[in-house]
Amino acid sequence: xxxxxxxxxxxxxxxxxxxxxxxDRQFQMDLDTLSKINFYIxxxxxxxxxxxxxxxxxxxxxxxxxxxxxxxxxxxxxxVLERLLRMTPERAGILRNSILFNNCGNIGVPLIIFIYxxxxxxxxxxxxxxxxxxxxxxxxxxxxxNIVTNSFGFYFAGKGQLSSRDAVKLVFSMPIIYAVILGLGxxxxxxxxxxxxxxxxxxxxxxxxxxxxxFTLGVQLSRTPFQFFKRDVLVASFGRLVMGxxxxxxxxxxxxxxxxxxxxxxxxxxxxxxxxxxSGVNTALIAAAMHNNADFATxxxxxxxxxxxxxxxxxxxxxxxxxxx
Numbered sequence: 219x220x221x222x223x224x225x226x227x228x229x230x231x232x233x234x235x236x237x238x239x240x241x242d243r244q245f246q247m248d249l250d251t252l253s254k255i256n257f258y259i260x261x262x263x264x265x266x267x268x269x270x271x272x273x274x275x276x277x278x279x280x281x282x283x284x285x286x287x288x289x290x291x292x293x294x295x296x297x298v299l300e301r302l303l304r305m306t307p308e309r310a311g312i313l314r315n316s317i318l319f320n321n322c323g324n325i326g327v328p329l330i331i332f333i334y335x336x337x338x339x340x341x342x343x344x345x346x347x348x349x350x351x352x353x354x355x356x357x358x359x360x361x362x363x364n365i366v367t368n369s370f371g372f373y374f375a376g377k378g379q380l381s382s383r384d385a386v387k388l389v390f391s392m393p394i395i396y397a398v399i400l401g402l403g404x405x406x407x408x409x410x411x412x413x414x415x416x417x418x419x420x421x422x423x424x425x426x427x428x429x430x431x432x433f434t435l436g437v438q439l440s441r442t443p444f445q446f447f448k449r450d451v452l453v454a455s456f457g458r459l460v461m462g463x464x465x466x467x468x469x470x471x472x473x474x475x476x477x478x479x480x481x482x483x484x485x486x487x488x489x490x491x492x493x494x495x496x497s498g499v500n501t502a503l504i505a506a507a508m509h510n511n512a513d514f515a516t517x518x519x520x521x522x523x524x525x526x527x528x529x530x531x532x533x534x535x536x537x538x539x540x541x542x543x
Contacts, residue, residue: 224531226336231328231432232527238436249441252434253503260430261323262397263423268357269401270411277485281355284469284489285362291465292318299457303450311374312511313450315504316518317457318374319367320495322360324435325523328428329495330356330488333534339543348484348543355488364394367500375501375508375515438499439520446521454518458497459529466493467540486541494533496522 241247296317300310320326333339334349341347372384404411411417446452470486473479497519505515 224527226332228527228531230332231325234328234429234432235436235439238433238438239440240436241433242437242440247437249434249437252430252437256323256427256430256434258393259423260427262393263420264327264427265357265361265394266397266401267420267424268353269361269398270405272354272357272401272405275482277481278358280473280479280481281358281485281489282362284473285359288466288469288489288493289318289362289366291469292462295461295465296457299453299461303453305450308510309450309514311376312501312505312515312518313454313457314374315367315371315501316454316497316515316522317462319363319371319498319501320458320462320492321435321498321519321523322356322363322492322495324431324499325526326492326495327353327356327360328432329530330491331428333491334484338538351482351484352488355485356492359489359492361394361398363498364392367498367504371501371504372508375504375510435499435523438502439523442516442520444520444524446517446524448517450514451517451521454497455521455525458518458522459494459526463490463494463533466490470541483541483543487537487543490537490541491530491533494526494530496526 238247242249293314296314299317300313303310303313305313330352331349334352335346339346339348446455466489470481470490474481474486499519502512502515502519506512
């Protein structure tokens with residue numbers, strides 16, 4: 219079972235990341251251009267289309283609330299690890315970011331697409347009945363992570379130098395935010411734009427997300443030395459890959475079993491799997507922008523990305539067992 223999960227979900231991701239890695243070593247790809255394409259075109263298009271097509275259900279608010287609760291509890295866990303390691307405030311902020319903010323864009327979205335496009339999530343006709351529902355949940359996770367990363371992330375990495383006003387400005391400078399707001403507005407107004415000339419272009423931009431995101435990740439990894447077997451890096455990796463999904467699992471158990479709320483199985487699966495995704499590349503970019511332990515941040519991103527090839531198959535299998543569809 220684990221081998222099947224690894225071959226059908228993790229391996230395709232690794233192949234596309236390796237393609238970026240190899241081409242960068244050969245041709246020195248322009249990472250800044252790739253990042254801008256991903257951030258300003260592909261991700262906003264993907265979020266806009268999926269927000270526009272999102273069908274709200276009774277569980278939507280539940281998912282938002284769960285994201286907030288999981289975020290707060292993970293923050294508490296990160297603070298505990300910082301104290302145990304007796305880190306300086308500057309280094310602690312980087313550890314906190316790496317545990318709190320996952321790579322839901324470069325890895326999380328492609329991972330969910332691969333999982334729910336393969337067995338055991340195919341029906342007898344070979345179609346993907348759970349894919350759109352899974353993507354809808356991931357969209358909520360993706361939007362939430364982008365908002366908190368580009369606000370709290372800068373605050374933590376900047377040792378609290380940013381004011382609340384600056385944090386709000388950062389949030390509203392993100393094109394992703396406007397894509398979500400516009401998609402949500404058109405969705406609620408029930409305005410059909412699928413017949414407009416812009417729609418095919420948006421669909422093509424959106425469909426490029428998996429390839430562009432993973433290729434860019436490969437380029438980023440090719441420029442990072444693989445020297446992450448250090449105490450602080452390994453503790454951060456534990457926090458992101460083990461503590462993160464562990465907290466999500468407890469929250470889901472309390473919400474569904476103790477409190478008795480009815481959350482669809484596919485929603486629970488995606489929430490659990492998303493919590494096990496490695497640290498976001500943006501955490502390293504933020505650290506560099508704030509001139510605060512950028513090497514440390516990059517090492518954590520590399521370590522969690524590599525180690526997630528071991529931990530993610532187990533999480534995916536456990537999600538399938540605990541929240542059977």
